[in-house]
Amino acid sequence: MFPLENCEDIEHAKIDLHMHSTYSDGVKTPEELIKMRAEQGIEVAAVTDHDGTDGVPEALAAGEKYGVRVLTGIELGTLLEKKYELHILGYCFDTQNAVLKGEIDKIREYRDGRNRRLLRVFQDKGIPITWEDLMQHPNQEYIGKPNFALAFERMGYVKSVQEAFDSPEFLACPESIALKKMAVDSLEGVSWITGAGGYAVWAHPMELKSPLDKKSPEYRAIIEGIAKTLKQSGLAGIECWHPSADREDSLWLEGLARELGLFRTKGTDYHGLR
């Protein structure tokens, strides 16, 4: 059973089911994250690195050590109907499941090729960035554009990760924008997690990109439609509480989740960045 199934007050529950470690683009190790949350009184936590689970064993061991119930976690970058970029969180799944592992390997191979091309783009511009600059951890499984941004910040080219993403000299240059990540279908992503015995949760719905006003009925209707589509494919929950949603949005998302019979979850999406 999902640990929050009977939790009524998610807003005040001592949980954080969304954190990133050095195994993806966070700056703290899984152990540091769990220790920090334990000190803050968090009772249930998950490290949900992008498209990989290599940090999970360390997070689970830290949970034992610091007395926090740690769930296995992952955050998959996916695309619904070839137009909506959705992040799908997975919890309580078997990290050794062959299908899930195989798909994560495919994503990683694709990303490696993309990253090598992206490195060349910046090297051709005269920036001496190397593969090593992208690594935050010796066995890092995930390298993505955020790692390029962190490297540019460390190298002193930009003042912040956000600046690296916004600058036409760096990640906002046309060559960089053209190099996209592998388009994993959202419904497949949900099925990999449920197939591995886990629960799939739609992360931060309010981050859905749209020209519409986020408070408008039209925007909310899109969110509702997506939630219904995902639910038909086995979605178990919605991340109702996340920094991208204000209290009103969160309560609205809770209402939607209840209406559709989905779990409600909460996460900080902590990366350890300023």
Ligand SMILES: [Zn+2]
């Ligand atoms: Zn996300």
Ligand SMILES: [Zn+2]
């Ligand atoms: Zn995240």
